[in-house]
Each structure stands twice: as structure tokens, then as C-alpha cells.
Amino acid sequence: MKSLSVLASLSLLALTFPFAIASDPSQLQDFCVGVNTPADGVYVNGKYCKDPSLATADDFFFTGLNETQDTDNELGSFVTFASADNVPGLNTLGISFARADFAVNGLIPAHFHPRSSEILGVSQGTLLVGFVTSDKRLFTKTINVGDVFVFPQGQVHLAANVGKVPAVAFAALNSQNPGTTYISETVFGSNPPINPDVLAKAFRLDVTAIMDLQAKFDDSSNIKTY
The missing domain is CATH 2.60.120.10 (Jelly Rolls)
Structure with missing residues (x-):
């Protein structure tokens, strides 16, 4: 009976383990506003994280996608x-x-x-x-x-x-x-x-x-x- 229990546990582990490594890890904070200078920040994905307490709405904002751009080039x-x-x-x-x-x-x-x-x-x-x-x-x-x-x-x-x-x-x-x-x-x-x-x-x-x-x-x- 004990060996059957061990076998069941191993089977369950075999079924669940592939899924445990298939996805990206969860973030450990709400966001990481990227900055190009250290400022005592943490380096993540090629940028340093701004101190979250200093983040503003402008860090998450971009404008100008309504503007028509110049296509006068070789590719048009x-x-x-x-x-x-x-x-x-x-x-x-x-x-x-x-x-x-x-x-x-x-x-x-x-x-x-x-x-x-x-x-x-x-x-x-x-x-x-x-x-x-x-x-x-x-x-x-x-x-x-x-x-x-x-x-x-x-x-x-x-x-x-x-x-x-x-x-x-x-x-x-x-x-x-x-x-x-x-x-x-x-x-x-x-x-x-x-x-x-x-x-x-x-x-x-x-x-x-x-x-x-x-x-x-x-x-x-x-x-x-x-």
C-alpha cells in the first residue's frame, strides 16, 4: 500500500512538473518603470527600475499615434x-x-x-x-x-x-x-x-x-x- 502511495505521488509530480516550468515567473512588484541610470535602482531586462514611489502617470503614457508620418522614402x-x-x-x-x-x-x-x-x-x-x-x-x-x-x-x-x-x-x-x-x-x-x-x-x-x-x-x- 505504501509503495502504491509513493507511485501515485510520483505520477502526480510527473504530471504537474512540466507545467510548473512552462510559464514566465510572476512579477514581484506592480511595475518596473525603466530608467537608463542606476539611481540605486535594480537592473531588470536591460534597464534600471525607478523607485516605485517616484513613478507618475506620464511613465505609462505615450502620445502621437494619431499623427500621419512622412512616407517619402524608398519603401513608402x-x-x-x-x-x-x-x-x-x-x-x-x-x-x-x-x-x-x-x-x-x-x-x-x-x-x-x-x-x-x-x-x-x-x-x-x-x-x-x-x-x-x-x-x-x-x-x-x-x-x-x-x-x-x-x-x-x-x-x-x-x-x-x-x-x-x-x-x-x-x-x-x-x-x-x-x-x-x-x-x-x-x-x-x-x-x-x-x-x-x-x-x-x-x-x-x-x-x-x-x-x-x-x-x-x-x-x-x-x-x-x-
């Missing part, structure tokens, strides 16, 4: 990002927010967020959106005002204005620092450059074409990251 787009860098109260909360402006025919090129999924909603215009999975399946949709589309974490995705007027979209991401890796910018604009012979073989292009691409994606590129 601009992203305004609300993160822990400009909303200190977001530090440690695991969320961020962005506004994307698109000129007619503007786009945000193929990229992925290594630390975040994203949900994108259209407030003006029409966008063609989509993502490609690791087995090369393309999920794509044309979305209009009031529609939303989800990009799973780590999946290559893009958005392009396919309407006849400028477009605006808002995005929520489940990380205060989602990271953004643009495929073309990263591959052809790395510093130092990747060996053109290697890229020529990988992309099945001649070396001259690769070198031309690398010249287009040098430090002068004005892709707006978020």
Missing part, C-alpha cells in the same frame, strides 16, 4: 513604435505597440520578430499581408478597415498597400523588445559583408548581381525598423 512606409524606450512603464510587461503608415504602393518588406508574435489591424486603406512558414507555406490575405491579421512569432511576414489611397495600420506585439530582422537588409547589408561567392551560390545568382545588391543595402539604406 514609416513605423512609429511605442516601446519601453519611450514608454518607461512598459518595462518588464512584455508588450509593445506600433503604428505603420503606408504611401500608395508602399510596403514593409519581409522580416520577422524573433521574440514576438504580432496582431495587425487596419484603420485606413487596404493592405496585402502574409507570412511564410518554415516549410515554405504562404498564408496571405487582403485586409481592409476593421480587419486584423496575426503573424506568429519568428515567421517571415510582410505588409503592402494595394489600395488607391494611403493606408494606416496598428500593431500589438507580445514583447517589450520584439526585435526586427529584415531579410534583405540583414543578408545583403551585413557589416562586414558576407562573402559574395557564398551568397551567389545560396541565391543561385552570379557574383556581380550579389555585389550590386550589397551596394544597395549598405549603411545608407533608410529602412525604418521596429
Whole structure:
């Protein structure tokens, strides 16, 4: 009977233990308003925590996402990002927010967020959106005002204005620092450059074409990251 009890306890432990390590730990305080200087604070997620007694409503506030941004650039787009860098109260909360402006025919090129999924909603215009999975399946949709589309974490995705007027979209991401890796910018604009012979073989292009691409994606590129 005793051995049966021990076996039952071990079985219960085996069932519950995986769940005990599957989630992030709970916060030990209400918030951690991020500051860039120590001020006798605690260093958390790349920033020091302000003394909670000194926090104000402005630490949790951001304005300007109603403003149309200049999209006069090579991509015809601009992203305004609300993160822990400009909303200190977001530090440690695991969320961020962005506004994307698109000129007619503007786009945000193929990229992925290594630390975040994203949900994108259209407030003006029409966008063609989509993502490609690791087995090369393309999920794509044309979305209009009031529609939303989800990009799973780590999946290559893009958005392009396919309407006849400028477009605006808002995005929520489940990380205060989602990271953004643009495929073309990263591959052809790395510093130092990747060996053109290697890229020529990988992309099945001649070396001259690769070198031309690398010249287009040098430090002068004005892709707006978020």
C-alpha cells in the first residue's frame, strides 16, 4: 500500500512538473518603470527600475499615434513604435505597440520578430499581408478597415498597400523588445559583408548581381525598423 502511495505521488509530480516550468515567473512588484541610470535602482531586462514611489502617470503614457508620418522614402512606409524606450512603464510587461503608415504602393518588406508574435489591424486603406512558414507555406490575405491579421512569432511576414489611397495600420506585439530582422537588409547589408561567392551560390545568382545588391543595402539604406 505504501509503495502504491509513493507511485501515485510520483505520477502526480510527473504530471504537474512540466507545467510548473512552462510559464514566465510572476512579477514581484506592480511595475518596473525603466530608467537608463542606476539611481540605486535594480537592473531588470536591460534597464534600471525607478523607485516605485517616484513613478507618475506620464511613465505609462505615450502620445502621437494619431499623427500621419512622412512616407517619402524608398519603401513608402514609416513605423512609429511605442516601446519601453519611450514608454518607461512598459518595462518588464512584455508588450509593445506600433503604428505603420503606408504611401500608395508602399510596403514593409519581409522580416520577422524573433521574440514576438504580432496582431495587425487596419484603420485606413487596404493592405496585402502574409507570412511564410518554415516549410515554405504562404498564408496571405487582403485586409481592409476593421480587419486584423496575426503573424506568429519568428515567421517571415510582410505588409503592402494595394489600395488607391494611403493606408494606416496598428500593431500589438507580445514583447517589450520584439526585435526586427529584415531579410534583405540583414543578408545583403551585413557589416562586414558576407562573402559574395557564398551568397551567389545560396541565391543561385552570379557574383556581380550579389555585389550590386550589397551596394544597395549598405549603411545608407533608410529602412525604418521596429
